Amino acid sequence: MKTIKIALGFGTFAILVGALIHRAPSSHLTTSRNMNESPRPLFSKSQRKEEVLPALPIANPNAPEQKVGTSMVLKSFEGKKDLEGYRLLSKKIFLTNQEKIQMQDLLKNDEFTRQLKKLFTVSSEYDNLENQQNIAVDFLLAAATGENGALASEILKSIIQDPATENESLSRTTRENLAGVKAEVLYRWSAQEPLKAAEMRQWLPGPVSEKIWKNVLAQQEMNRAESAMVK
Numbered sequence: 001m002k003t004i005k006i007a008l009g010f011g012t013f014a015i016l017v018g019a020l021i022h023r024a025p026s027s028h029l030t031t032s033r034n035m036n037e038s039p040r041p042l043f044s045k046s047q048r049k050e051e052v053l054p055a056l057p058i059a060n061p062n063a064p065e066q067k068v069g070t071s072m073v074l075k076s077f078e079g080k081k082d083l084e085g086y087r088l089l090s091k092k093i094f095l096t097n098q099e100k101i102q103m104q105d106l107l108k109n110d111e112f113t114r115q116l117k118k119l120f121t122v123s124s125e126y127d128n129l130e131n132q133q134n135i136a137v138d139f140l141l142a143a144a145t146g147e148n149g150a151l152a153s154e155i156l157k158s159i160i161q162d163p164a165t166e167n168e169s170l171s172r173t174t175r176e177n178l179a180g181v182k183a184e185v186l187y188r189w190s191a192q193e194p195l196k197a198a199e200m201r202q203w204l205p206g207p208v209s210e211k212i213w214k215n216v217l218a219q220q221e222m223n224r225a226e227s228a229m230v231k
Contacts (some may be wrong), residue, residue, distance in 0.1 A: 001154075004062065005130060017035075020157055023100075028038060032146070033127045040074070045048055047209060054215070074125055074126060074129075075125055075126055075218060076126070076127055077115075077118070077119065077132055078115050078118075079112050080132070080197045082106060082109070082112045082137050083116075083132055083136065083139070084104070084135075086106050086135065086138075086139050087108065089102060089106075089134045090135075090138060090139075090142075091204045104146075106139075107142060107143045107146050107148055108146070108147050108148050109148075110148065110151055113139075113148055113152055113155065114151070114155075115149050116136045116140060116155060117155050117158065118163070119132055119133050119136050120133065120136075120155075120158075120159050120178070120181060122170060122178070130177070130231045133181060135186060136187070137181065137185060139152075140155055140156050141156070141188055141189060141192060143194070143195065144156060144192070145192070145193075146187070148230040154184055155181040157203060159181060159182055159185050160182060160185060160186060160203045160204065160209070161203045161204075161205055161206065162178060162182065163205040164178050165178050165179045165182060165205075165206075165208045165209055165212075166205055166206035166207070166208050166209065179208070182209060182212055183212050183215070183216060186212065186213055186216045187216045187219065187220070190216065190220070191220065193215065201213060213219070216220060
């Protein structure tokens with residue numbers, strides 16, 4: 001079993017996600033690279049320890065993707081500048097009037113919002129991908145309750161519906177990454193909009209996603225029980 005750490009503004013919690021790539025039974029998730037190794041923690045997008053990746057040359061964002069030996073040259077995400085702008089603004093406790101306008105302009109920017117969907121696909125080969133996914137999930141959850149809500153909600157829904165986590169032909173790393181994103185979206189979005197929880201359950205594409213959902217519900221129940229004890 002793998003422990004996925006997901007961080008929210010009010011603290012950090014853990015979601016157990018079962019085996020991701022174990023072939024028998026195929027409906028279970030496995031998370032250790034070697035079945036004889038001890039499981040290693042897998043952190044979610046919100047507060048995941050970044051893995052040390054081998055140094056790769058950074059591609060010119062305007063140049064086509066190339067192969068260098070057996071390594072893929074990583075591309076620069078098209079919306080990187082706007083995404084970083086949102087990150088900087090979201091970290092501030094107090095915004096100036098000009099910054100408030102900038103924030104609203106970003107949240108209402110349909111073109112930028114659509115670009116974010118590219119960060120959550122199997123084919124994502126972007127430099128600094130996990131950090132950008134972290135910020136993008138934060139953005140989409142914020143936008144989902146605003147004027148751009150329909151578009152942001154549709155992208156969040158597509159993450160939940162993504163069948164890639166069920167596909168055993170994909171690499172372990174890819175499936176673990178997508179499972180972590182899906183777990184975070186399910187937990188945070190269902191907490192933010194509890195009336196949508198029943199719909200989210202209907203969007204799950206298979207047994208792996210259903211396992212993630214059950215673990216999300218279990219963790220939410222645990223959090224509620226702990227809160228009641230504090231009171």
